[in-house]
Every structure is written in C-alpha cells, then in structure tokens.
Amino acid sequence: MALPARAWSVTISAHDGRPTVTCSVCHSFAARPGIPVPRQARHHLAGHLLGTPLPAHLRTCQCREHGCVWHRPPTACSGPLALLLICSDNGRTWRLADACRGCSRSIPHAATVPEPPRAAPLTSSPPPAELTADHGEWVEAL
Ligand SMILES: [Zn+2]
C-alpha cells in the first residue's frame, strides 16, 4: 500500500447545466445552490485534509512526487514543507497539498495556508473528520 499523502484536487465543471465538483480521490457531487462553488470545492479539500492526519515526518513534497509538473521551469525541491492551496484552470481546479518552499515559490496561483486547528501533533485517537466550528473558521480563511 502506498504511503498516505496529503494531496487532493477538485475540479469544477458543469454537468447538465449545474455546477459539479469532481474530486480526485472520492466522488463528484452537485454544488449546492446559494454557496459559491469554489468555496464548496475548498471545503471538500479541507474535509480530506482533516480526515487524513499524517505525522510531519511522513509528509513529502507532493509537487516532487508528481514530477514537479505543477510548475515550470523545474526548480530545486528544497526547504520546509508547508500546506499549499493551488488554484489553476482559471479557478476551475483547486488543489491542496504539501509542498516544499522551493516548489511553492514556483507554482503559479498558490498560497501557503495554515495547518488546521489541532491537526498536529497527532493524539492517540485520531480526530473525527467532521468540520467543527474552529475548522469552519479555518476553512473560511482559505
Ligand atoms: Zn473527495
């Protein structure tokens, strides 16, 4: 089994005239009316992040794991890892992933985002994947 990795992406498309969010790892769902679709997409990414607690020493630069295709030209993969929110395809694709500082600086439309509240250090019982009020605020800041 592959090591868990913290990298997810969602793509917003239109399906039968309705905005649809397609996730790279689980499923697609129709966007709810009344809420900006990009926000729903980011919420979905945040849910995956919260549901995948990973100790810091197991995190790797997900840009490098994907062959550094997220940026041109290639750059030195170096520096501390941070959580990166990347917007591409004119806002249709959103990606949340661990990336090193070297790659982060080269990826267009990327912003470093803070770790969610209480994500680290890991406790013996993993936190539930539901969004709490704290998490809600954190997500809104994305
Ligand atoms: Zn998903």
Ligand SMILES: [Zn+2]
């Ligand atoms: Zn890279």
Ligand SMILES: [Zn+2]
């Ligand atoms: Zn890197």
